[in-house]
Amino acid sequence: MSLIFYFAPMSTATLTQIVIEELGVPCDRKQLDLKAGDAKKPEFVKINPNAKVPTIVHDGVAIWESAAITMYLGETFGVDKGLYPAPGPRRGEAMKWITWTNVSLGEAVYRRGHNGEWAAPEDKNPRALETANRDIAQLLGILDQALAGKQFLLGEFTLADAHVNSFCDWLRHSKVDFAAFANVNAWAARCAARPAYQRVMAHG
Ligand SMILES: N[C@@H](CCC(=O)N[C@@H](CS)C(=O)NCC(=O)O)C(=O)O
CATH class of the missing domain: 1.20.1050.10 (Glutathione S-transferase Yfyf (Class Pi); Chain A, domain 2)
Structure with missing residues (x-):
């Protein structure tokens, strides 16, 4: 399993950081410097064309939008841990x-x-x-x-x-x-x- 998490301190990504910390899933954290324009660099825009954090890449698939990320991480890693409801x-x-x-x-x-x-x-x-x-x-x-x-x-x-x-x-x-x-x-x-x-x- 590979999970990459692109984030920046004091941003919407803090929300995803808390979700990942609650789940205790190991991830490769990649910090972007938004003021330095890291999110707008071509290599990041290829992953998230919106040029925004949070963004995760799970087993090679990029998922962006913090709401989608919380729901996706919840259903993938959270159900067994009692942190996210089963379907229903x-x-x-x-x-x-x-x-x-x-x-x-x-x-x-x-x-x-x-x-x-x-x-x-x-x-x-x-x-x-x-x-x-x-x-x-x-x-x-x-x-x-x-x-x-x-x-x-x-x-x-x-x-x-x-x-x-x-x-x-x-x-x-x-x-x-x-x-x-x-x-x-x-x-x-x-x-x-x-x-x-x-x-x-x-x-x-
Ligand atoms: N709707 C997006 C909003 C994400 C967003 O606005 N992220 C900001 C930081 S709070 C960002 O990455 N901005 C890029 C920049 O400032 O270069 C979400 O919920 O994930």
Whole structure:
């Protein structure tokens, strides 16, 4: 078995790092320096034409998009370890939360960034930014409701928690206000107490 993991510190790849650490699968880690343009080099673009991390290559096949990577690693290595559901409705629930994070929550988060923090001064759009912030709050409210009375999204911890929580870490880092989401905050503390999470935070 060969598993290559292309990553960069403090990027979306952190999410995959946590997933790989939870699974304990050996991999050949290849660190890219995004500021130096490593992701745009022809040899990497051949592997991921989007020029982005995370990217994995499992037995010669390149898989990109963090949501696909979490689901793929989960079904390949996580079922026996109790970290990802076997095929069936619970698997569907895991996929639902992972996809929701990248697609629905992700859309609002990118919209927030492109109208605010990441935009050139002339492209900043306060009204669109306000709408994006409202949409993010509404989406985090959905997550908060789903966690009411539960330890983890599917009851027991799964890689869906690792994925969604690591994405939320990025939002916290981007100064999204989580004060109103008590269930999310309590769940985030449980996710952050996992040894795999702590190892990644301590050593990258
Ligand atoms: N939708 C992608 C987004 C990945 C992404 O945006 N990665 C950024 C780092 S956070 C990247 O590699 N950017 C390339 C660069 O900055 O050169 C995913 O979820 O995997």
